[in-house]
Amino acid sequence: MRKTILSLGLAAVIGLVAPAAQASEGLALPKLSWSFSAPFGTYDRAALQRGFQVYKEVCAACHSMSLLAYRDLQDLGYNEAEVKAIAAQYEVTDGPNDQGEMFQRPAVPSDRFKAPFPNVQAAKAANNGAAPPDLSLMAKARVGGPDYIHALMIGYENAPAGFAMQPGLNYNKYFPGNQIAMPAPINPDGVTFADGTKATVDQQAKDVANFLMWAAEPKLEQRHRMGAQVILFLLLLSVVLYIAKRKIWSDVH
Amino acid sequence: MAFQSDNKVIKWIEYRLPIFTLLDHAVGTYPAPKNLSYWWNFGSLAGLMLVVQIVTGIVLVMHYTPHTSLAFTSVEHIMRDVNYGWLIRYIHMNGASFFFIAVYFHIFRGLYYGSYKAPRELLWFLGIIIYLLMMATAFMGYVLPWGQMSFWGATVITNLFSAIPVVGESIVTLLWGGFSVGNPTLNRLFSLHYLLPFIIVGLVILHIWALHQHGSNNPLGIDKKDSRDTIPFHPYYTIKDLFGIAVFLLVFSIFLFYSPNFFGEPDNYIEANPLVTPAHIVPEWYLLPFYAILRSVPSKLGGVILMFAAILILFVLPWLDTSRVRSAKFRPVYKQFFWIFLANCLLLGVVGAKPPEGIWVLIGRLATVYYFAHFLVICPLVGWFERPRPLPTSINEAVLPKAAAAAGE
Numbered sequence: 001m002r003k004t005i006l007s008l009g010l011a012a013v014i015g016l017v018a019p020a021a022q023a024s025e026g027l028a029l030p031k032l033s034w035s036f037s038a039p040f041g042t043y044d045r046a047a048l049q050r051g052f053q054v055y056k057e058v059c060a061a062c063h064s065m066s067l068l069a070y071r072d073l074q075d076l077g078y079n080e081a082e083v084k085a086i087a088a089q090y091e092v093t094d095g096p097n098d099q100g101e102m103f104q105r106p107a108v109p110s111d112r113f114k115a116p117f118p119n120v121q122a123a124k125a126a127n128n129g130a131a132p133p134d135l136s137l138m139a140k141a142r143v144g145g146p147d148y149i150h151a152l153m154i155g156y157e158n159a160p161a162g163f164a165m166q167p168g169l170n171y172n173k174y175f176p177g178n179q180i181a182m183p184a185p186i187n188p189d190g191v192t193f194a195d196g197t198k199a200t201v202d203q204q205a206k207d208v209a210n211f212l213m214w215a216a217e218p219k220l221e222q223r224h225r226m227g228a229q230v231i232l233f234l235l236l237l238s239v240v241l242y243i244a245k246r247k248i249w250s251d252v253h
Numbered sequence: 254m255a256f257q258s259d260n261k262v263i264k265w266i267e268y269r270l271p272i273f274t275l276l277d278h279a280v281g282t283y284p285a286p287k288n289l290s291y292w293w294n295f296g297s298l299a300g301l302m303l304v305v306q307i308v309t310g311i312v313l314v315m316h317y318t319p320h321t322s323l324a325f326t327s328v329e330h331i332m333r334d335v336n337y338g339w340l341i342r343y344i345h346m347n348g349a350s351f352f353f354i355a356v357y358f359h360i361f362r363g364l365y366y367g368s369y370k371a372p373r374e375l376l377w378f379l380g381i382i383i384y385l386l387m388m389a390t391a392f393m394g395y396v397l398p399w400g401q402m403s404f405w406g407a408t409v410i411t412n413l414f415s416a417i418p419v420v421g422e423s424i425v426t427l428l429w430g431g432f433s434v435g436n437p438t439l440n441r442l443f444s445l446h447y448l449l450p451f452i453i454v455g456l457v458i459l460h461i462w463a464l465h466q467h468g469s470n471n472p473l474g475i476d477k478k479d480s481r482d483t484i485p486f487h488p489y490y491t492i493k494d495l496f497g498i499a500v501f502l503l504v505f506s507i508f509l510f511y512s513p514n515f516f517g518e519p520d521n522y523i524e525a526n527p528l529v530t531p532a533h534i535v536p537e538w539y540l541l542p543f544y545a546i547l548r549s550v551p552s553k554l555g556g557v558i559l560m561f562a563a564i565l566i567l568f569v570l571p572w573l574d575t576s577r578v579r580s581a582k583f584r585p586v587y588k589q590f591f592w593i594f595l596a597n598c599l600l601l602g603v604v605g606a607k608p609p610e611g612i613w614v615l616i617g618r619l620a621t622v623y624y625f626a627h628f629l630v631i632c633p634l635v636g637w638f639e640r641p642r643p644l645p646t647s648i649n650e651a652v653l654p655k656a657a658a659a660a661g662e
């Protein structure tokens with residue numbers, strides 16, 4: 001009796017956890033094996049650099065990443081000079097100067113990523129009324145995380161016959177509701193990767209998902225490393241304390 | 254019974270303020286039943302998590318900004334720029350969940366072994382008040398990062414008070430500090446989120462004081478008779494608690510380091526936006542059973558009343574349970590109902606996470622009715638009609654044959 005009830009309870013709890021994964025009510029997302037998922041997982045630096053290139057050359061036309069600064073890119077394996085050069089490609093507004101005027105200057109590594117639009121209204125106006133969301137935390141802000149981002153990028157199709165599309169929207173089989181304001185952003189060979197990797201849609205989608213995961217969780221590698229040390233320590237401590245407990249308790253009963 | 258020491262400093266202090274005697278009575282020579290099982294570890298674990306939450310919370314406040322335009326980015330600043338800020342924030346975030354895990358084990362332990370019965374009713378009351386304040390504290394903390402779930406959770410929960418007749422609307426305006434959830438709301442919740450944990454500390458001290466008046470209950474549920482039934486708290490239970498802490502922290506670490514967002518909602522990584530309502534507004538997992546009860550009642554006021562009644566009913570449990578036997582070990586019928594009740598609570602949790610439509614509405618209503626029936630009907634009736642198994646005459650006697658058998662093997 002007790003076992004049955006307990007297993008029913010357990011099944012109920014699993015039922016509680018599982019729906020979160022299906023909350024989007026859409027098609028099941030293709031599950032990829034990411035280099036960072038495993039307990040000792042780390043980011044794939046080459047994929048991050050390619051992903052950053054996709055963001056920079058494609059997504060940045062519409063999406064801001066306001067939580068990132070150019071100096072954060074050193075994490076991707078760029079050296080200081082390279083980061084300086086990347087930042088210098090952007091003009092940012094600074095000031096006021098001694099005359100009380102705002103002025104333009106090239107960005108420096110401590111500047112935040114330059115946003116494509118000055119405000120939400122401008123972003124909406126340029127995108128049919130739907131503002132492209134900030135991508136800094138996107139990989140943690142959707143069920144499925146990087147799997148979802150990858151799926152969204154490859155999920156564009158012609159709407160099935162009879163599907164009532166609203167004008168200005170695009171059919172995407174993985175987007176909840178299937179109608180998304182973002183036009184298919186990734187084109188085959190839309191970017192040219194410096195490392196010679198072939199820029200298929202799937203490749204770019206994976207790389208940009210890698211990059212966005214890093215952007216959302218930049219301390220993941222440090223966390224994984226520290227976790228292994230802490231857990232090893234606690235395992236040893238538990239064993240020692242258990243032996244001590246047995247010893248101290250040996251005269252009871 | 255005063256604490257003895259040859260140390261000059263200790264003697265000097267002890268003569269003026271007998272603090273060492275107090276501590277010695279609390280965790281030194283304090284006689285504890287010798288048969289406490291590992292289910293008795295969760296009290297010290299809950300205490301540990303309270304300290305962890307306070308310490309990490311104080312560090313978070315050093316970097317957090319309680320303003321609607323800055324709160325979300327200040328939490329991300331903690332995650333990205335503050336040294337080990339990600340660790341502190343993730344400990345606090347997952348620590349809340351593990352605090353509730355410890356407390357839920359602790360409460361159900363009490364329900365199973367009848368720890369709420371005389372003479373421990375006040376001890377039980379203090380526990381319920383601590384639990385209520387924990388829920389309030391955790392709810393307010395969840396608002397602080399000012400994500401979508403923070404904002405909409407706060408909106409839904411504060412709106413509940415508008416169901417109160419006559420004064421409801423005024424109470425909501427008072428809670429909000431305006432006419433919608435906004436900056437004044439965030440500020441008062443922040444202030445109270447800082448305050449309540451310290452009130453909890455005070456209540457925990459009273460809780461332990463009340464505990465030490467009659468001592469711990471035990472798996473047999475019978476009173477201790479003489480010194481053969483007890484052992485000093487130190488070193489026996491200090492080492493056992495320490496071992497429990499190490500194991501608990503081990504499990505905690507697995508989530509903290511390898512799945513820190515397991516208990517969270519992705520929507521809370523989107524900054525609060527009063528113009529966009531999330532598809533499903535759900536509270537944190539530890540509040541889900543009560544959320545399910547709330548939504549099971551078609552009337553808003555009725556739902557609010559039932560939700561609070563679900564917790565307040567625990568206050569009358571010592572009198573609703575009419576059995577004189579404490580431990581479910583000797584109560585064959587109650588024991589079955591205990592496990593059904595536990596499964597029903599888990600089921601309510603599942604219902605709370607589902608959108609209130611279709612079959613879930615019906616399941617939620619049935620589970621709610623059962624929840625109250627357990628206390629109002631089953632507990633009194635089982636107490637009357639059940640024939641408990643014979644109780645052992647003393648703790649020592651009940652423990653001895655087991656030890657003898659173990660030695661014989």
Ligand code: HEM
Binds near residue numbers: 309313450
């Ligand atoms: C009973 C103990 C406590 C519980 C159960 C608790 C619970 C929580 C929860 C659930 C959150 C939201 C975490 C998130 O999703 O990010 C939170 C945030 C926060 N808490 Fe606490 N807390 C406790 C004690 C404290 C104390 C004593 C302080 C201050 C001294 C504090 C300061 C904060 C701050 C500044 C935040 C916002 C930062 C963040 O969201 O990570 N907490 N708390």
